[in-house]
Amino acid sequence: MSEAVTQTLNIIKSNKLIAKYDKDARDIFGFWVYLMTDCVLFASLFAVFAVLRHNTYGGPGASLLFSMPYALVETIILLTSSFTCGLAVLSAQLKHNKRVLFWFIVTFALGASFLGLELNEFHNFIAMGDSWRRSGFLSSYFVLVATHGLHITLGLLWIAVMSVFVLKRGISDLVMKRIRMLSMFWHFLDVVWIFIFTIVYLFGAIRV
Amino acid sequence: MSQINHQPVDILVSTHQPEQVTLRGYVIGFGGSIVMTITAYLFARYGMLNKPVMVALLAFLALAQFTLQLVYFLHLGREFSPRLKLLVTVFMMIIVFILVGGSIWIMNNLDGRMMGTKVMIKYMNSQDGL
Missing domain, CATH: 1.10.287 (Helix Hairpins)
Structure with a gap:
């Protein structure tokens, strides 16, 4: 009799475990769906940029305005931060709290410097009189790149919050799930940046 | 009592364990x-x-x-068998392709049908400045 009870308890336990894993997987899948809809948002901004890229209204065009080495540095910094975010997930998987914190701090620092470079670029353009009001091309450029920058800002906030979570609570299953989602978000932003780098900066430089 | 089969119910996304x-x-x-x-x-x-x-x-x-x-x-x-992530991703790519490709196509077409700026100015002048 007692064996049967133990067996039943074990089954209930494993059932709960599987239900929990499935719930986590469902949540992560839901987040993935959100990211894909975010892709559609960026796609519409890319479409606007593609249509308006030559409408400079007498203002500077892409090849005149953008500095390629500057864009390359931004790209490398963001790519490295994507990598260090992956290392944070890896450490979280091994439950190394201190290493997770370390990689989060590195990711945050790289992300913040990327954002700083982007804002500095915006500042320089606006100071030269080439703000979003200058031409259709500049409007679409500012909206596209600033939307990405806004996502980066939210991502930085999220990294800060998760660091506090890891510090205060350690890596529980809930925290682990959120770290996975955060890393998906951060990698996704790097994926979007590939296309900004190619379409806005590189195509701009070769005057497509 | 001994024949209790464990049956996981309602599995939309089945992973068995989180991806490592x-x-x-x-x-x-x-x-x-x-x-x-x-x-x-x-x-x-x-x-x-x-x-x-x-x-x-x-x-x-x-x-x-x-x-x-x-x-x-x-x-x-x-991921495991119902590859929903992949499905959603492919769907996203189709939408993006239609959205971006279609916008460029349509707007180029419209642009081709528009009067150029110089022709427009000439026309406006011929029409007494409109």
């Missing part, structure tokens, strides 16, 4: 992305190719890097 990530995957993704980014940069900066070839090359490098990061950073294609 590896250092190797991240290193491959990072190294490959760096190489492709710098190759694209060097070609755009110093490459002496004609424009269509250059556009095709840069687009190819971007798409290759996109795929690399989807696989090694976002772990696409490592």
Whole structure:
């Protein structure tokens, strides 16, 4: 009799475990769906940029305005931060709290410097009189790149919050799930940046 | 009592266990992305190719890097049987293709039908300034 009870308890336990894993997987899948809809948002901004890229209204065009080495540095910094975010997930998987914190701090620092470079670029353009009001091309450029920058800002906030979570609570299953989602978000932003780098900066430089 | 079969119910996304990530995957993704980014940069900066070839090359490098990061950073294609993540991703790509391709197509077409600025000014002058 007692064996049967133990067996039943074990089954209930494993059932709960599987239900929990499935719930986590469902949540992560839901987040993935959100990211894909975010892709559609960026796609519409890319479409606007593609249509308006030559409408400079007498203002500077892409090849005149953008500095390629500057864009390359931004790209490398963001790519490295994507990598260090992956290392944070890896450490979280091994439950190394201190290493997770370390990689989060590195990711945050790289992300913040990327954002700083982007804002500095915006500042320089606006100071030269080439703000979003200058031409259709500049409007679409500012909206596209600033939307990405806004996502980066939210991502930085999220990294800060998760660091506090890891510090205060350690890596529980809930925290682990959120770290996975955060890393998906951060990698996704790097994926979007590939296309900004190619379409806005590189195509701009070769005057497509 | 002994014949209780454990049956997991309501499995929309079945993973059995959370996906494990590896250092190797991240290193491959990072190294490959760096190489492709710098190759694209060097070609755009110093490459002496004609424009269509250059556009095709840069687009190819971007798409290759996109795929690399989807696989090694976002772990696409490592899920179990109902591959919903992949399904949603392919659907997203179709939408993006229609959205971007369609916008460029339609707007180019409209642009081709519009009067040029100079023709417009001439026309307006002929119409007494309108």
